[in-house]
Amino acid sequence: MRVRQATVARGVEFVGIAIDQADKVSQFAKKLGISYPVLLADAGGIALIRQLGNSSGGLPFTLILDRQGNIAARKLGAATQQEIEALLLPMLAIRSG
Numbered sequence: 001m002r003v004r005q006a007t008v009a010r011g012v013e014f015v016g017i018a019i020d021q022a023d024k025v026s027q028f029a030k031k032l033g034i035s036y037p038v039l040l041a042d043a044g045g046i047a048l049i050r051q052l053g054n055s056s057g058g059l060p061f062t063l064i065l066d067r068q069g070n071i072a073a074r075k076l077g078a079a080t081q082q083e084i085e086a087l088l089l090p091m092l093a094i095r096s097g
Contacts, residue, residue, distance in 0.1 A: 003084050004036055010092055011067075013037075019045040019059070064088055 004014050016038035018025040029038055041048070046057045053074050054061045062075040064087050073087040 003081055003088065007088065007092065012088065012092070015039060017041050017045060019043070064091070066091060 004012070014036040016029075016034065016036060017040075018028075018038055019041050020028075022040055025038060025040060028034075049059075049061050050057055052061075052063060052071065054076055056076070058076055060076075060078055062073075062079045062084070063071055064073040064084075066072045072091060075083060075087070
């Protein structure tokens, strides 16, 4: 993930949360070349994402948290690199400015 490579030195980390079997998640991560940590959740993960603002429980679901742990942005569905950058980079500019 190029966005991660560009932002990790600035204290940004990406974490995936998968709701599936460990072997399937591992195969998927290898296939896509996922370089960030991926955590496994059980079925309770769906309840968690609903509490975080995803009322449909659909996946994928992206949250961007600020340094205080507050939700700064939400995205339901696949997120492109450009979408992630548009959400994340202004937050980094504010911090470094």
